[in-house]
Amino acid sequence: MRLTTKGRFAVTAMIDVAMHGGGGPVTLAAVSARQRISLSYLEQLFGKLRRSGLVDSVRGPGGGYNLAKAPDQVSVAEIITAVDEPIDATQCGGRENCHDDRRCMTHDLWAGLNDHIFSFLSGVTLAHLVQQQQQKADVAVMKDHRQPPGGSTAPKVPVSETV
């Protein structure tokens, strides 16, 4: 499980689709405009998301992308692994013939850590993030109006509960 901006873009775009998908498919052009992500880059990402079964596409005018599953059935881990193919941190490529005195510790080590990060991110669904985002929007509306970007750090909203 790699963790880069690529996966984050994908999650951001998926949240956008989840939040704007009420009235039919969401076009990538709209996502691109709202999230300031290059349209062609989004096309690449959504190609993978579609092939991974996370979104459905509708072609032609009025088309776009829909979530293939309910927002509470789509985890962050799924999205990230869909667009961010995993890398191998072990030199042995998963085999155990890498060392003489002891087998390389890298393999089990990162398999274990990976498992934990993965299961954590599997517990965070789109529904969680959408809810958090809407909650924040409410707060913003409430305290908006000529409020300059003062140094008030945003309140840390818990993303999920226990895994």
Place this chain on the structure above:
Amino acid sequence: MRLTTKGRFAVTAMIDVAMHGGGGPVTLAAVSARQRISLSYLEQLFGKLRRSGLVDSVRGPGGGYNLAKAPDQVSVAEIITAVDEPIDATQCGGRENCHDDRRCMTHDLWAGLNDHIFSFLSGVTLAHLVQQQQQKADVAVMKDHRQPPGGSTAPKVPVSETV
């Protein structure tokens, strides 16, 4: 918090130092040979680890690196952030002036997720990983030749044991 092989190499190397640091400093040449990581790359990584206060260096013959803190006081999160400088997934660079209808959700979103991943990795210490590694070595010895010494240590490792 980025998660690449770079940080994993650093953690692997730190585990190596923790496990072989009993009799004085550990040379990077030894780590390089054991972990199959390029010596010069290790030098770069340990330069950052040293500047971050995670290791102490001893120059000259017989020198090498020691852990600056006890293994149970060094978390994986510290190691990774020491060598893997964070990236910014927000186009606004942390400012909030990025959008018209709503502020870009990327910022708080990933701040929250980052917090969770970070706090998780902060709970995993070098001591945990060393213990897990030694435990695995014991099992290997048991499967190899003869009876292992004494009772098996309690597996209170927060890292899962299987793939």
Place this chain on the structure above:
DNA sequence: GTTTAGTTGACTAAAACGTTCGGGTATAGG
């Protein structure tokens, strides 16, 4: 049949990754 919008592939500049090289400086041992 034109327009919309997904689909695909090739291509590119920039960044990051991992490595190699070539030089330094401090120190232990002879």
Place this chain on the structure above:
DNA sequence: CCTATACCCGAACGTTTTAGTCAACTAAAC
């Protein structure tokens, strides 16, 4: 002293990944 060891530093390199662009295509709505 000298020399070997091993940390220290920075530059350069080739590769991969990012992020984006461009072009051509297909399906569907009007």
